[in-house]
Amino acid sequence: MSEKNKCGICGKTAKRACGGIGGVICSACCGGKRNSEITCSSDCVHSPFSTTGYDLWLKVDAGLIRRCIRRVISNYGKVRFNAVMEEMSFEEIPSEESFVVEAGAAVYNLLFVERDNHGKTLADEWESQSWEGLNNDEKVMMRYSKSSRVTIIEVQKILNYQAMECIDMFDPERKPFIMFDRSTASNAVRFVKIFSWLTHFPNFSRMSHSGIEVTDFVFNEFMDTINLETRKESKRAGFKVKDHLSKNFGKYCRLITNLALTKREAMLDTIDVHQCVATYGIEGKASEVGAILEKYPEFRWNDKDPEEDDPADTLYYDWVRTGESKAIEKEMHPAFHHNDESLGVGTLANVCFRPDKLVIEVFSKRKYKFAKKMVIRYFGSLVVLKQEKIVDIAKQLKNKPIDEISEEKEKRAVMPPEEEEKILQAFYENKYRKFIDENIPMIDNKTPRQAAKEPGLRPKLIELIKSHINSLEKMNRQKSINLNIDWVLDELGLSEMKI
DSSP states (O other): OOGGGBOTTTOSBOOEEETTTTEEEOHHHHHHHBTTTBOOOTTOTTOTTSTTOHHHHHHHHHHHHHHHHHHHHHHHOHHHHHHHHHHHOOOSSOOHHHHHHHHHHHHHIIIIIOBOTTSOBHHHHHHHTTSTTOOHHHHHHHHHHTTOEEEEEEEEEEOSSSEEEEEETTOTTSOOEEEEOHHHHHHOOTTOEEEEEEEEETTEEEEEEEEEEOOTTTHHHHHHHHHHHHTTGGGSTTOOHHHHHHHTHHHHHHHHHHHHHHHHHHHHHHSOOEEEEEEEEEOSOHHHHHHHHHHSTTEEEEOOOOOTTSOTTOEEEEEESOGGGGGGGGGSOGGGOOSSSSTTOOEEEEEEEETTEEEEEESSHHHHHHHHHHHHHHHGGGEEEEEEEEEEHHHHHHTSOHHHHHHHHHHSOOOOHHHHHHHHHHHHHHHHHHHTTSOBGGGTTBOHHHHTTOTTTHHHHHHHHHHHHHHHHHHHHHHTOOOOOHHHHHHTTOGGGOO
C-alpha cells in the first residue's frame, strides 16, 4: 500500500485529506479526534463545526439533546425537570414549538446554570467524568455549549439561506459574529432583536431552542425592566446578567408578550379609530349630485363592482385629500402631508352614490367632522342627513386577540403588489423627505440631519434608523415588495448601514 494512502495517525488505509495533520486520515481517526486532538480547518467537509459541515452539526445536536435530557432527569428527577419546564413556559396555550423551547431552556438551565453547594454545574461534573457516554463530536459540542446563555441577538445582515451577521446586545465588546439558523435566516429582517440562548462554536454561532422577538415597540421598556430587576443583584460578587436572564428565561419571555399587550391597549385607548358612516337622503335631482361628484378633484371614481346590497347603477368614489379637502392635513402629522397630485395623496373617505342616497364612510371622528362640513359645502340642500353610525374600532380591537386581528387582515382583499408598491413608495418618499428635517425626541429633539453631524448623537441616530429599516423590511417581506431608504442613509452619511 502506498504511503500516500496511509492514515497519518494510525497507518491504516485512508482516503480523507486532512489539513489538520497535513496528509490523509482514516474515518475512525477523523471522527474520534477532530476538533479535540486535531485542529480542523474552517472549511473541512468532515467537521460538524466548519462552515461547510452544518448538516453534520445538526445531526450531532439532535442526538446530543436526547442524552442531555436523560442526564438531567437521572440527576434531578422528572418532578424537578417538569417544574423547571413550567418556569420556562411563556404561552398560555402550549404549542409544539413552545414545548421544544421550554424543554430546551429547562435542560440548559439544569445543565449549565444551576450550581451545587460547591459552585459546580451538572455539566462541570459530567466533564470531570470525561463526558461519559458521549462520542468525540458530542464532547466537543458540550465544551462550547457549557457557555451558552440567554441574551438579545440583533441581526445585522442576512448573508444567505442559513447565515446571518449578528451582534450580542449584552456583549458589546464582542465583534459581530456569524450565526447559522436556516429557519431564522429565511424569515428574519435586518435589525430584528431575538431573546434566546446563544452558543459560540468554532467558525459559527448558534441560537439554541429558538426564542422570541423583542420588537422596537417594547424594547426600551423591556431593557428598563431588566435593569430595574438586576440593580440589586448586580452588586453581588460574581453576578452575571446573562445568568440572571437564563434562570428567568420564561419570565422574561412572558414579559415581552405582556408589555406588547399592555402598550397596545394603552395606544388603542388614545387613538381615534372609528368607523363613521353618514347616510344622506337625496332631496334634489340625483343627476345634480352626480355632477358635483364629477366636478371636484377630491372625488375620484372607483371602478369596482356593486356590493351585495347595492343596485347595479351604484357608483363608488374615493374622496382624497386634494382640492379644498386638503385643508384636513393641517390637523394631521406632517408625515401625512403631500405636495402634489402624486400617488401618495391620502384618502379622506369612501363615497357610495345611489339614485336615492349618498353614503359617506370615514375612519376617524376628526375626519368625519371635517367631511360632514364639506358635504354641506359641496352639496348644500341637495342632500339631507338621515342616519349616522359611529363604531369605536379601537375598542373592538382592544378586546380581540392579536392572532384574530391578523387572520382578519389576511382575509381582506389586497391590491396587486406592483400597484401597492408604487403607492407606498410615493408615501414613504414623501414621509422621509420630511423626517430628516423633523425634530425627534429620541435624538434629543434634534433633526436626523443635525444629529448626523454630532458625534455624541450618532449612536442614537443609528438606533433610530435601525428601527425604521426593520419596519420597512418587515413590510417588504409581508407584502412581497421592495421599499428601501438607502437615499436617506446617503444624505445622513450612514451609507455603512446599506446592504
